Amino acid sequence: MSQPPMDAHSDPQALAPPVAAPVEATGPSYLTVTKTISSWAFTLDHKRIGVMYLIGVLFMFLIGGVIAMLIRTELFSPLALITPLFADTVEAQADMYNKWFTTHGAIMVFLVIIPGVPAALGNFVLPLLLGAKDVAFPKLNLGSFYLWLTGAVFFLYVLFTGGLDTGWTFYTPYSAESGTAVIPALMGVFVLGFSSIFTGLNFIVTIHKMRPPGMTWFKMPLFLWATYATAVMQVLATPVIGITVLLLILERTLGIGIFDPRNGGDPVLFQHFFWFYSHPAVYIMIVPPMGIVSELIAVHSHKRIFGYTYIAFSSVAIAIFSFLVWGHHMFTSGQSTTMNIIFSGITFTVGLPSAIKIFNWIATMYKGAITLNTAMLYGISFIFLFTIGGLTGLFLAVLSIDTHLHDTYFVVAHFHYVMMGSGLVAFIGGLHHWWPKMTGKMFSEYWGRIACGLVFVGFNITFIPQFVMGSLGMPRRYYTYADKFEGYHQLSTMGSYIMAVGFFLIAYYLIQSLVSGKKAPANPWGGNSLEWHTTSPPPLLNFHEVPDATDPYDFENLEYDPVTGNYETIKSA
Amino acid sequence: MSGDAQPQEANQQTGHDDDHAGGHEDGHGHSPYQAHHFDTMKQQFEAGKLGMWLFLATEVLLFGGLFCFYVVTKSNNPELFKWGHHFLDKRWGATNTMVLLFSSLTMALAVREAQLGRKKRILFFLGMTFLCGGAFMGIKYIEYSKKFHEGLFPGQYFVYENIIDSEEARVHQQEEDLLAHTDLDLPVASVVITDPKTRGQVLQPGLPPSGLSSSAREIEHGADDEVHTPGLVIAPSHLPPGPRPANAHVFFSIYFCLTGLHGIHVLIGMAVMVWLAVLAWQGRFGPGYFTPVDLGGLYWHLVDLIWIYLFPLLYLVE
Numbered sequence: 001m002s003q004p005p006m007d008a009h010s011d012p013q014a015l016a017p018p019v020a021a022p023v024e025a026t027g028p029s030y031l032t033v034t035k036t037i038s039s040w041a042f043t044l045d046h047k048r049i050g051v052m053y054l055i056g057v058l059f060m061f062l063i064g065g066v067i068a069m070l071i072r073t074e075l076f077s078p079l080a081l082i083t084p085l086f087a088d089t090v091e092a093q094a095d096m097y098n099k100w101f102t103t104h105g106a107i108m109v110f111l112v113i114i115p116g117v118p119a120a121l122g123n124f125v126l127p128l129l130l131g132a133k134d135v136a137f138p139k140l141n142l143g144s145f146y147l148w149l150t151g152a153v154f155f156l157y158v159l160f161t162g163g164l165d166t167g168w169t170f171y172t173p174y175s176a177e178s179g180t181a182v183i184p185a186l187m188g189v190f191v192l193g194f195s196s197i198f199t200g201l202n203f204i205v206t207i208h209k210m211r212p213p214g215m216t217w218f219k220m221p222l223f224l225w226a227t228y229a230t231a232v233m234q235v236l237a238t239p240v241i242g243i244t245v246l247l248l249i250l251e252r253t254l255g256i257g258i259f260d261p262r263n264g265g266d267p268v269l270f271q272h273f274f275w276f277y278s279h280p281a282v283y284i285m286i287v288p289p290m291g292i293v294s295e296l297i298a299v300h301s302h303k304r305i306f307g308y309t310y311i312a313f314s315s316v317a318i319a320i321f322s323f324l325v326w327g328h329h330m331f332t333s334g335q336s337t338t339m340n341i342i343f344s345g346i347t348f349t350v351g352l353p354s355a356i357k358i359f360n361w362i363a364t365m366y367k368g369a370i371t372l373n374t375a376m377l378y379g380i381s382f383i384f385l386f387t388i389g390g391l392t393g394l395f396l397a398v399l400s401i402d403t404h405l406h407d408t409y410f411v412v413a414h415f416h417y418v419m420m421g422s423g424l425v426a427f428i429g430g431l432h433h434w435w436p437k438m439t440g441k442m443f444s445e446y447w448g449r450i451a452c453g454l455v456f457v458g459f460n461i462t463f464i465p466q467f468v469m470g471s472l473g474m475p476r477r478y479y480t481y482a483d484k485f486e487g488y489h490q491l492s493t494m495g496s497y498i499m500a501v502g503f504f505l506i507a508y509y510l511i512q513s514l515v516s517g518k519k520a521p522a523n524p525w526g527g528n529s530l531e532w533h534t535t536s537p538p539p540l541l542n543f544h545e546v547p548d549a550t551d552p553y554d555f556e557n558l559e560y561d562p563v564t565g566n567y568e569t570i571k572s573a
Numbered sequence: 574m575s576g577d578a579q580p581q582e583a584n585q586q587t588g589h590d591d592d593h594a595g596g597h598e599d600g601h602g603h604s605p606y607q608a609h610h611f612d613t614m615k616q617q618f619e620a621g622k623l624g625m626w627l628f629l630a631t632e633v634l635l636f637g638g639l640f641c642f643y644v645v646t647k648s649n650n651p652e653l654f655k656w657g658h659h660f661l662d663k664r665w666g667a668t669n670t671m672v673l674l675f676s677s678l679t680m681a682l683a684v685r686e687a688q689l690g691r692k693k694r695i696l697f698f699l700g701m702t703f704l705c706g707g708a709f710m711g712i713k714y715i716e717y718s719k720k721f722h723e724g725l726f727p728g729q730y731f732v733y734e735n736i737i738d739s740e741e742a743r744v745h746q747q748e749e750d751l752l753a754h755t756d757l758d759l760p761v762a763s764v765v766i767t768d769p770k771t772r773g774q775v776l777q778p779g780l781p782p783s784g785l786s787s788s789a790r791e792i793e794h795g796a797d798d799e800v801h802t803p804g805l806v807i808a809p810s811h812l813p814p815g816p817r818p819a820n821a822h823v824f825f826s827i828y829f830c831l832t833g834l835h836g837i838h839v840l841i842g843m844a845v846m847v848w849l850a851v852l853a854w855q856g857r858f859g860p861g862y863f864t865p866v867d868l869g870g871l872y873w874h875l876v877d878l879i880w881i882y883l884f885p886l887l888y889l890v891e
Contacts, residue, residue: 134610136620201627209620210611239631243638247830254728256826258642263728264820269645273638541609 027544029440029537044138045540049145050124051438054431056145057112057120060152061424063159064107065503071100072462072496075489078480097479098165099180103158105168106185110192111152113419114281116427117288118234119148119199122227125434126203128531128538129221131212131547136205140198147195154188157181167477169278172259172270176251183252186245193238193245193277196284200234203227212530214549218309221529221552222298225312226291229319233280233287237323241277244270268333275326283322285419287315289382289426290357296379296429297361299527301368304553307360314353321350331399332406340399347397354390358383374448375525378429381456382422389417392467407477410470413463421459428455428506435510436524440537441517442565447509454502461495521566526558533569606862618864625868629875632838636879639831643886646823654890656817657824660725662716666888669712670880676705677877680870683849687866690859695866696850702873703846706839713836720825727829731822831883838876845869 027033030047040048074081074097083093123141127134135141158164158181166175166182170189175182207228211220248270250256257263259270298305305311327335327343335343361383370376392414396402405411436442465488470476474485481489523532529552534543558567604614611617647654683698724732849869852858858866 132610136610137624138608138610140624197631201624201631204627205620205624208623209616235627235631236634239634240638243635247638247642250728250826250830254726254730254826256728256830257820257823258646258826264650264823266645266649269642273641 027539029535030540031440031537033540042142044134044142046123046127046135046138046141047438047538047542049141050120050122052145053115053120053123053148054438056149056152057116060107060111060155061116063156064104064112065500067100067104067107069496069500071097071104072493074100074479075481076493077489078483078486080480083479094479095165096163098167098477099163101477102164102167103155106164106189107155107159108419109168109281109285110189111148111155113285113423113427114192114196115148115199116285116424117292117430118203118227118230118284119144119195121292121427121430121434122203122288123199124438125531126206126224126227127210128437128534128542129224129529129552130206130210130215131530131543131549132206132210133541133543135202136210137202141202144195144198144202147191147198151188151192151195154184154191158185158188169274170245170248170270171274172248172251172265172267173261175248176260176262183249186249190242190245193242196234197238197242200231200238203231204235207231212547212549218312219549219551220312222294222305222308222311222315223288223291226287226294226315229315230284230287230291233284233319233322237277237280237284240273241281244273244277247273268330268335271330271333272326275329276323279326279329280319280322282415282418283318285423286386287318289423289430290315292426292430292433293361293379293382294357295527295529296375296426296433297364297383298553299433299525299555300371300373300376300379301365302371302526302555303364303368304555305360306363306366307356308553310356311360314356317353318350321346321353325350328397328402331402344397344399348394351390351394354386358387358390371525372449373445373525374443374452375429375433377449377452377456378425378432381452382426382429385417385421385425385456385459389414389422392417405470407475408470409466409474409476412476413466413470416463416466421463425455425459431510433525434531435513436520437531437536437538439514439517440520440535441513442520442524443513443517444509447505451502451505451509454505455499458495458498458500458502462492462499463495465489465491465495518565521564523558523567523569524565526555526560526567528552528554528558532567604861606857606864614861621864621868622871625871629871632875636831636834639827639834640882640886642830643827646827647890650818650820650823652818653821653824656815656821657828658888658890660720660723660825661828661888662719663888665712665716666884669709670884672705672708672712673877673880676702676709677874679705680873684863684866684870687853687858687863688860690863692853692856692858695853695858699846699850699853699866703843703850706843706846709839710836710843713832720828725825726822727826728822731825733817733821828887831887835876835879835883838879842869842873842876845872 030045040052043049070082074083080090080093083096087093087096123135161181161184164178164180164182164185166178166180170182170186207220207224247256247258251259251263251265255263256265258265259267261267294305294311325343325347327339328347331340331344361379392410396405396411396414432443432448466474469485469488472485474481474488520536522535524536525532528550530543530547530550531538533547533550557570559570560566561568607614607617611620679698679701683695683702686694686698720726726732846869849866852865
C-alpha cells in the first residue's frame with residue numbers, strides 16, 4: 001500500500017529496459033481451432049462454454065428487457081395502455097400485467113443475473129486467472145451449460161404458453177392454486193439451480209486444487225476471492241431452493257400439506273424456505289460483480305488495490321452473513337418480534353463488509369492514474385449506484401421503516417439499484433474489460449462511453465422516482481395507480497427508454513467490433529493478472545507456455561506501447 | 574487372478590512408485606486416466622474427491638429441506654407422528670437398516686479391492702452392494718404396497734378411513750376398561766375385536782351381529798365397504814391407538830417425500846454400481862487409479878447415512 005501510484009504511461013525509465021518478447025499468436029486461437037457446430041456444442045473448453053453462456057444470457061437479457069419495457073410502458077398512465085392489445089377484459093388485462101412482472105423478474109434473476117457473472121464471464125476468466133488449462137471438471141461444466149439451456153427452455157415454454165402470474169417469488173398459497181404454468185416454471189428453477197450448483201462446485205475445486213505454484217490464497221486476483229465466496233453460497237444455498245420447488249410441485253399435484261393451509265401446511269414456511277435460498281442468491285448476484293469491480297478499479301487506475309486482504313475477507317464475510325439474514329424479507333409476515341430484531345440486527349452488519357469494499361475501491365483510485373475508459377466508467381458507476389442501493393437497504397432493515405415501505409416501489413427501486421444498477425452494470429463493465437480477451441477485437445471507446453452515460457443516466461431517472469413514490473405509498477406489482485403518482489411513473493418510464501437506447505447502442509458497437517473492430521493486443525488495459533499474459537484471444541489450452549504466478553496488482557513493470565496499443569512487460573533486471 | 578494383470582501393467586506404465594495403502598498416483602509420467610488439464614494424478618484425485626464432498630454437502634442440504642418439513646410439522650403437530658408411525662413396520666425398517674449397513678461394508682471392501690486392483694473381488698463386492706440396494710428397494714416396495722393398499726397415500730389422495738372416530742374411540746375405551754375390571758363372559762369375537770393389537774386381523778364380513786358393540790358394527794360396516802369399493806381397504810393390520818388427527822395425511826407426505834427421495838438416491842446408487850462394475854470389468858482400477866470407486870463409495874455411504882437418520886425419525890418416533 002505504500003507504493004507510489006504508478007502510471008505506465010508516464011513511468012520514467014532512465015535506462016531503456018529490456019522488453020519481453022510480446023505475446024504473439026503462434027497458432028489458432030480457441031475460436032478458430034475448430035469450426036464445426038458440433039465442436040462448439042460438445043466442447044469441453046471453458047472459454048467456449050463461457051461464450052455460449054454469454055450469448056444465452058444476453059439473449060435472455062434481451063427478452064427480460066423487452067418485458068421490462070412493456071411494464072414501464074403500461075405504467076406510463078394509470079389507464080390501461082397496452083395490456084388491451086393482449087387481453088379483453090379488465091381482469092385479464094390486470095393478469096397480463098401480473099404475468100409481465102413475474103416473467104421479467106424470474107428471467108432476470110434465474111437466467112440472467114445469477115449465471116451472468118459466474119457462469120458467463122467467470123467461466124471464461126477463472127481458469128485464465130489461475131494460469132490453468134481448464135476448470136477442474138470440464139464435462140460437468142458443459143453439463144451445467146446444458147442444464148441452464150434446459151431451464152431457459154422451460155421459461156420460454158412458460159412465456160409462450162400463457163405465462164406465469166405468481167411473482168418470481170412463487171409465494172404460497174397463491175402459487176398452489178394459480179392456473180398459470182407454475183409447474184414448468186418451477187421445473188425450470190430446479191434445473192437452473194443444479195446448473196448453478198455445478199458451476200459453483202467446479203469453481204471451488206478449481207480454485208482449491210489448480211492454483212499455479214506460487215499463487216497462495218492471498219496472491220489471487222480478487223475476482224477469484226469473489227467467485228470463491230459466491231461458489232460457496234451457490235453450493236450451500238441452491239439445494240434448498242431445489243427441494244423447495246420440488247415440495248411446491250408436490251403441493252400443487254398431491255396436496256402434501258407443507259405450504260398450503262388448506263392441506264394443513266404453512267405458507268410462511270414457504271417464505272422461510274424460499275428466502276433461505278433467495279437471500280444468499282442476492283449475494284450470488286452481487287458478490288461476483290464486486291469482484292469484477294475490484295479488477296476494474298485497480299487495472300484502470302494502474303495502481304495496486306488498496307486493502308487487498310480486507311476486500312478478500314469482506315467477500316467471505318458477505319457469504320457467511322448471507323445465510324443469516326433471510327428473515328428480513330418477512331418482517332411483516334407475522335414472524336415473531338424477537339426474530340425480527342435478530343434478523344434486523346444481522347442485516348445491518350452486512351453493511352460493514354460492503355462498505356469496506358466501497359472505501360477500499362475509492363482509496364485505490366486516490367492518486368491513481370485513472371484511465372476513464374468504458375470499463376472504468378462502469379466501475380465508477382457501480383460504486384455510485386451500489387452505494388445508493390446498499391444504503392437504501394439499510395432503510396429497509398429498520399423494522400419500523402420497513403413496515404411502512406414493505407411491498408412498495410421503494411423496495412423495487414432498492415433491489416433494482418443492487419441487482420441491476422450494481423450487478424448488471426458491473427457485468428457489462430466486466431464484459432467490456434474482457435471483451436478484447438474473449439473476441440480479440442477492440443470496441444469503440446467513443447460509443448462505449450456514450451452508452452455507459454446513457455445507461456447510467458437512464459437508470460437513475462428510472463429508479464430515483466420509484467424511491468420517492470414508494471415512500472409516498474405506491475405499492476409494487478399494481479397495474480394501475482392513483483393519479484398523484486402519474487408524474488413519477490412517467491419520469492420513470494422515460495428513464496427506462498433512455499436506458500434501453502443505451503443497451504441497444506452497446507449491442508450495436510459490440511457486434512460491430514466483431515466485424516470491423518481493431519485487432520486487440522494481448523494486454524490492452526495494462527493488467528497484470530495472468531489472463532493478460534496470453535494472446536487475445538487465447539489459444540485452446542490458454543497459454544503457449546505455462547506461466548508463473550504474477551502479482552496481479554503490480555503494475556510497475558508494464559509500459560504502454562502506443563504503436564501496438566499494448567502494455568509490454570518489462571523484464572526486471 | 575488373470576483380471577489383475579491389466580491394471581498392474583497400467584501402473585507400470587505410469588511409473589508408479591507409491592504403494593502405501595491409501596496411495597494414489599504421485600504424478601510421474603502420464604497415466605492413461607489423467608485428464609489433460611491436470612498436472613498430476615494426485616491433483617486429479619484430490620480434485621475429484623473435493624468435488625464429491627461438495628456434492629454430498631448439496632445432497633445433505635437437499636434432504637435438509639425435507640428434514641425441516643419434518644421438524645416444523647413435528648413441533649407444531651406432534652399428534653400426527655404419534656398416530657402415523659404405527660402404520661410403519663419397525664421390523665421392515667430395522668431389516669432395511671441392517672441391509673444398508675451391510676451394503677456400506679461391502680462398498681468399503683470394494684474400494685479396498687479397487688485400490689489393490691483385484692478385479693474379481695471388486696466385481697464381487699460391487700455386486701453385493703448392488704444386491705443390498707435391490708433388497709432395500711424390494712422391502713421398500715413391500716412397505717409401500719401395504720401403505721397404498723390401506724389408502725395411506727400422501728396429500729389429497731389420502732383415503733384411509735379410520736374406523737373409529739374420536740367419539741366412538743372414547744366409548745370403546747370405556748368398554749375396554751369395563752372388560753378389564755369385570756369378568757364378564759362375552760362372546761369371543763367381541764373380545765378379540767376390542768383388542769387393539771389384533772383387531773385388524775379378525776375383521777371379516779359375516780361376524781354375528783348379535784352381541785357386538787356399536788363400534789364393532791361400524792367395523793363390520795367398514796368391511797362391507799371394502800367389498801363395494803375396491804382399492805379402499807379398511808382393514809389395517811396395525812391400528813393406531815386413538816382417533817385420527819386432523820391432516821393425518823401430512824405424516825405420510827413426510828414419509829413418502831423422505832423415503833421416496835432416499836429411494837431415488839438408492840436407485841441412482843445402484844446405477845452407479847453397474848457403471849463401476851463395467852469399469853472394473855474393463856480392468857481400469859488399480860493402485861494408480863481407483864477414483865470412481867472411491868467417489869461412488871462416498872456417495873453410497875451418504876445414502877446409507879441418510880437412512881440411518883430416517884429410520885429412527887420415522888419408524889421409532891413416539
